[in-house]
Amino acid sequence: MQTEKDNKQAEFDFQAKIDKGDKIEPKDWMPERYRNQLVRMMSQHAHSEIVGMLPEGNWITRAPSLRRKAILLAKVQDEAGHGMYLYSAAETLGVDRTEMLKQLHTGKAKYSSIFNYPTLTWADIGAIGWLVDGAAIMNQTALAKGSYGPYSRAMVRICKEESFHNRQGYEIMCSLSFGTSEQKQMAQDAFNRWWWPAIMMLGPSDDNSPNSDELMRWKVKMESSDSIRRRFIDRTVPQAEFIGLTVPDPHMKFNKETGHYEHGPINWEEFFNVIKGNGPCNKERVKARNEADKNGRWVREAAEAYAEKHKKN
Amino acid sequence: MENQTALFQYCLRLADSNLILSHRLSEWCGHGPILEEDIALINIALDFIGHGTALLQYAALVEGKGRSEDDLAYMRNEREYRNALLVEQPNGDYAKTIARQFLFDTFQYHFYQALQNSKDETLAALAAKALKEITYHLRHSSQWVLRMGDGTDESHSRIQTAFDDLWMFTGDLFDMDTTDETLLKQGIAVDLAPVKEKWQTQVSEVLQQATLKIPDQTFMQGGSRDGRHTEHLGYLLAEMQYLPRTYPGAKW
Numbered sequence: 001m002q003t004e005k006d007n008k009q010a011e012f013d014f015q016a017k018i019d020k021g022d023k024i025e026p027k028d029w030m031p032e033r034y035r036n037q038l039v040r041m042m043s044q045h046a047h048s049e050i051v052g053m054l055p056e057g058n059w060i061t062r063a064p065s066l067r068r069k070a071i072l073l074a075k076v077q078d079e080a081g082h083g084m085y086l087y088s089a090a091e092t093l094g095v096d097r098t099e100m101l102k103q104l105h106t107g108k109a110k111y112s113s114i115f116n117y118p119t120l121t122w123a124d125i126g127a128i129g130w131l132v133d134g135a136a137i138m139n140q141t142a143l144a145k146g147s148y149g150p151y152s153r154a155m156v157r158i159c160k161e162e163s164f165h166n167r168q169g170y171e172i173m174c175s176l177s178f179g180t181s182e183q184k185q186m187a188q189d190a191f192n193r194w195w196w197p198a199i200m201m202l203g204p205s206d207d208n209s210p211n212s213d214e215l216m217r218w219k220v221k222m223e224s225s226d227s228i229r230r231r232f233i234d235r236t237v238p239q240a241e242f243i244g245l246t247v248p249d250p251h252m253k254f255n256k257e258t259g260h261y262e263h264g265p266i267n268w269e270e271f272f273n274v275i276k277g278n279g280p281c282n283k284e285r286v287k288a289r290n291e292a293d294k295n296g297r298w299v300r301e302a303a304e305a306y307a308e309k310h311k312k313n
Numbered sequence: 314m315e316n317q318t319a320l321f322q323y324c325l326r327l328a329d330s331n332l333i334l335s336h337r338l339s340e341w342c343g344h345g346p347i348l349e350e351d352i353a354l355i356n357i358a359l360d361f362i363g364h365g366t367a368l369l370q371y372a373a374l375v376e377g378k379g380r381s382e383d384d385l386a387y388m389r390n391e392r393e394y395r396n397a398l399l400v401e402q403p404n405g406d407y408a409k410t411i412a413r414q415f416l417f418d419t420f421q422y423h424f425y426q427a428l429q430n431s432k433d434e435t436l437a438a439l440a441a442k443a444l445k446e447i448t449y450h451l452r453h454s455s456q457w458v459l460r461m462g463d464g465t466d467e468s469h470s471r472i473q474t475a476f477d478d479l480w481m482f483t484g485d486l487f488d489m490d491t492t493d494e495t496l497l498k499q500g501i502a503v504d505l506a507p508v509k510e511k512w513q514t515q516v517s518e519v520l521q522q523a524t525l526k527i528p529d530q531t532f533m534q535g536g537s538r539d540g541r542h543t544e545h546l547g548y549l550l551a552e553m554q555y556l557p558r559t560y561p562g563a564k565w
């Protein structure tokens with residue numbers, strides 16, 4: 001029987017291991033709250049990859065050239081692969097994919113707020129690769145140094161592909177920005193609409209996120225949201241300027257002393273509303289996932305029935 | 314018929330079927346019955362678009378009028394498209410998508426086996442390369458035909474209905490015209506009569522194994538060889554071509 005004293009010792013050893021920079025592996029002892037937090041993060045992350053296929057999938061059939069179409073197909077395939085990989089990583093903590101998906105379908109589990117915005121024009125595909133994958137990389141390179149082995153390894157692998165996506169998205173924006181005046185307008189419009197949601201997807205301000213300390217100590221969270229946001233902005237603003245796009249933030253300015261950009265006030269009310277389900281596409285996204293699940297049931301049942309009948313004895 | 318015109322038409326025919334089926338498969342993106350199938354369908358759609366693009370590049374070269382593969386894909390209208398009627402049929406449920414895929418994969422498999430030996434080196438090389446992918450596509454769709462046919466009552470009836478509905482579009486795959494005749498003489502085109510036999514044998518075998526009936530309908534639709542399609546193609550092209558047509562001359 002485990003006494004309270006054993007638990008204290010285990011928790012102490014666990015922390016010591018993390019402090020030393022060792023990874024926690026699935027069979028290792030871990031506090032229940034650590035496990036739950038990771039399941040929450042990893043499944044949320046997996047759901048984001050899968051739901052993210054919808055806004056981008058929206059433009060595959062309308063991609064304006066064969067090359068762009070192939071690149072977009074390959075990107076969306078990568079995202080589906082990330083989802084698979086992350087569900088498997090989360091399963092090492094004892095929840096199965098079906099259970100995680102059920103939570104997505106019932107609205108119990110969240111996914112990134114960003115995918116509740118619509119992709120209105122082709123330029124949105126550029127903006128997503130450039131800004132959304134760009135912001136995700138900032139977050140994920142930090143997470144790659146996290147303490148949970150399977151998650152951190154998944155992040156290393158996924159980050160490599162995300163940086164491709166990021167470059168390809170930026171390349172779309174370049175083509176548009178240096179294209180016809182209509183194309184340039186399309187690029188600026190997409191930039192205007194995706195900039196703030198991308199800034200916000202990195203999470204609420206540090207003074208607004210509870211239990212941050214413990215997560216940092218456990219190396220579940222590696223860097224504060226504000227700091228990741230700063231890195232993202234510092235990297236992205238010059239990229240925008242380079243292709244002649246205007247950052248839709250009149251307060252944005254470069255602080256020579258700190259060497260960082262400073263942004264204007266963020267509309268957190270919008271962010272929390274989108275999280276709560278009031279974004280432009282929340283209902284559609286969850287409905288699309290539910291319908292895919294419902295329409296696919298007979299297919300999965302057929303596969304099971306067939307496997308059962310043809311089981312090798 | 315002039316050789317060059319015939320070869321151009323022949324390339325379009327092969328390219329267009331790949332392009333249009335890729336389009337249909339990509340419509341599933343994010344809506345598949347299970348994540349593994351989402352990935353498989355995107356993978357197959359990617360193979361088709363890659364192969365279709367290579368064929369259109371060759372078609373453009375053969376035509377020699379300075380058109381690009383994108384011009385050919387995005388600027389031809391419905392009556393100029395040469396894809397098989399089968400591949401433009403809407404996705405329907407997953408059974409219909411799989412039945413369409415299986416019928417076409419089996420055709421492509423045997424067709425490309427023969428095209429590998431074409432006297433046209435480019436076509437022969439493209440065929441050899443595509444066969445590796447097609448072998449995988451056919452395995453994927455055959456397995457699903459078996460699972461659905463020999464799965465549950467519901468899946469059995471769905472896939473049977475799908476085959477019954479699609480059957481009349483399969484004859485079109487094997488129709489031959491002056492394009493074929495011109496190129497057959499030079500050992501470039503594939504004789505579709507033996508391909509049809511192999512196709513029939515293999516389709517029968519798999520359907521039988523899947524406890525399904527071969528549809529008894531024998532009257533076949535035709536027309537794709539001279540661009541007479543079903544009503545579905547117009548909508549598909551309207552969607553696919555809208556950006557380059559809305560912004561003529563723009564580079565993407």
Ligand SMILES: [Fe+2]
Nearest residue numbers: 049078079082
């Ligand atoms: Fe991803």
Ligand SMILES: [Fe+2]
Nearest residue numbers: 079133162165
């Ligand atoms: Fe990505």
Ligand SMILES: [Fe+2]
Nearest residue numbers: 356357360446
């Ligand atoms: Fe492939």
